[in-house]
Amino acid sequence: xxxxxxxxNSIRTRIDHIKNWLENNDPDLLCLQETKxxxxxxxxxxxxxxxxxxxxxxxxxxxxVALISRHPIEDIxxxxxxxxxxxxxxxxxxxxxxxxxxxxxxIKVINVYVPNGSSLxxxxxxxxxxxxxxxxxxxxxxxxxxxPICLLGDFNIAPxxxxxxxxxxxxxxIMASTDERKCLKELLNDQLEDVFRIFESENNHWSWWNYxxxxxxxxxxxxxxxxxxxxxxxxxxTSCFIDKEMRGKDKPSDHAPVxxxxxxxxxxxxxxxxxxx
Numbered sequence: 001x002x003x004x005x006x007x008x009n010s011i012r013t014r015i016d017h018i019k020n021w022l023e024n025n026d027p028d029l030l031c032l033q034e035t036k037x038x039x040x041x042x043x044x045x046x047x048x049x050x051x052x053x054x055x056x057x058x059x060x061x062x063x064x065v066a067l068i069s070r071h072p073i074e075d076i077x078x079x080x081x082x083x084x085x086x087x088x089x090x091x092x093x094x095x096x097x098x099x100x101x102x103x104x105x106x107i108k109v110i111n112v113y114v115p116n117g118s119s120l121x122x123x124x125x126x127x128x129x130x131x132x133x134x135x136x137x138x139x140x141x142x143x144x145x146x147x148p149i150c151l152l153g154d155f156n157i158a159p160x161x162x163x164x165x166x167x168x169x170x171x172x173x174i175m176a177s178t179d180e181r182k183c184l185k186e187l188l189n190d191q192l193e194d195v196f197r198i199f200e201s202e203n204n205h206w207s208w209w210n211y212x213x214x215x216x217x218x219x220x221x222x223x224x225x226x227x228x229x230x231x232x233x234x235x236x237x238t239s240c241f242i243d244k245e246m247r248g249k250d251k252p253s254d255h256a257p258v259x260x261x262x263x264x265x266x267x268x269x270x271x272x273x274x275x276x277x
Contacts, residue, residue, distance in 0.1 A: 001105060001264040002027040005225055006246075007113070007154040007208075007255035011035040011066070014253055015043055021246060021257065022050060028070045029104050030257075033113035033154045035064030042066070057097045065100045065111050065153070075108075077101040080134050083141055089134050098131070101142070105264065107233065108142060112153035117174050128156075129179060136187035143191055143230075151192055152227040154208075154255065157184050159194065162203035163223035175224060192228035195240045195260050207242050208255045216247055225258045236263040 004027045008014045011032060022030065035042070038060045047054050047068050057078045058064030067073060077083055079094030083101070098113045112135065117128035142149060158176045161167035170176050188194075196205070206221025215221060227240065240260040247256045 001029070001107075001262045002259060003029045003031070003109070003150060003152070003227070003262065004243075004257045004259040005031045005033070005111070005152040005154070005227060006257040007033040007225060007253060009034050009036070009253040009255065011037055011043065011064070012041075013251070015046065017246060017249055017252065019046065019050070021243075022047075022052075022068070025243075025259070027259070029109065030068040031109065031111040031152055032066040032068065033064070033111070035066055036061055037064060055100065055102060057100050059097045063097045063113055065097060065113055067100060067102055067104070067109065067111060069104050071105045073102045073104055075103040080138055083138050084134070087134070087137065089130060090138070093131055093134050099135075099138075103147070106148070107264065108145070108147045108149045110139075110142070110149065110151045112151070112155070114153070114155045114157065116156045117180070119174055120177055125174070129183060132180070132183035132187060136183070136189075139187055139192075140189075148232045149192065149230045150227065150233060150260075151229075152258075154225050155184065156224050157181065158222050158224055159184060159226075163205075165204075165206065165220040165222065170222075175222065188228060192230055193234050195227050195229050195234060195237055196223075196242075196258065198234070198237065199240050205242060206244075206256075207258055209247055211254050225255055227258055227260050229260070229262075233262055233264070236266050237261065238263060 035058050037058045042056050052068045056066035080090035081094045084090035101110045115128040118124035157180045158164045161171050164170050207225035209216040209221040238261045243257040
């Protein structure tokens with residue numbers, strides 16, 4: 001099962017890129033962030049004509065998340081308050097369209113667009129920390145159900161210094177602060193693992209390049225788009241990689257797709273996982 005995450009930075013602006021990418025890669029599931037479109041204007045017809053099933057949650061000009069799937073999309077939950085029903089913060093934080101949750105092929109997929117935070121001294125940073133703490137409570141509740149979970153999206157956090165092209169300059173700042181990294185680690189709680197790092201342990205792997213300062217041309221990027229899996233999915237992964245080619249297209253998103261391939265459902269006759277071979 002091929003699953004991908006991609007911050008497209010406006011689905012209508014990038015619609016041709018998305019269509020071509022789907023045709024070339026034929027994923028089972030593509031999770032989008034920053035669609036930047038109200039639901040009434042989402043270009044769903046195109047994807048349905050391509051044979052995909054879709055769900056989306058968006059707002060005008062900002063945020064927005066979507067799932068585009070070859071498989072039926074079931075048990076759909078939009079916003080924090082769909083899971084944390086009596087949580088005051090969850091109600092407030094659900095006003096921004098940043099999280100969508102559904103079951104696809106017996107995998108609970110949680111697609112997130114974590115706030116950027118702007119700067120460490122801003123109210124937007126306080127909002128980001130509150131959002132991450134709410135995500136922790138949200139995940140704790142979902143993990144209790146015992147269903148395999150794939151948590152993925154644009155986290156706007158570089159987990160380690162090796163996830164930044166120039167850690168000496170940027171470590172400790174926005175997207176690489178101690179508070180953000182601590183929140184990320186706590187919400188994963190050793191129950192979800194960064195699958196990309198299973199296959200690629202070194203630095204110089206980026207998923208986002210700023211539009212400014214010739215960042216793409218100079219390969220000065222960050223790895224802030226992640227896929228986290230629970231143990232039963234991790235043990236059946238065969239690859240995980242960043243499709244950098246899309247960032248080099250004309251008028252691209254500033255993010256590249258990240259893809260994971262999972263042998264799913266696992267072969268009941270195969271007692272050994274990929275990592276045991």
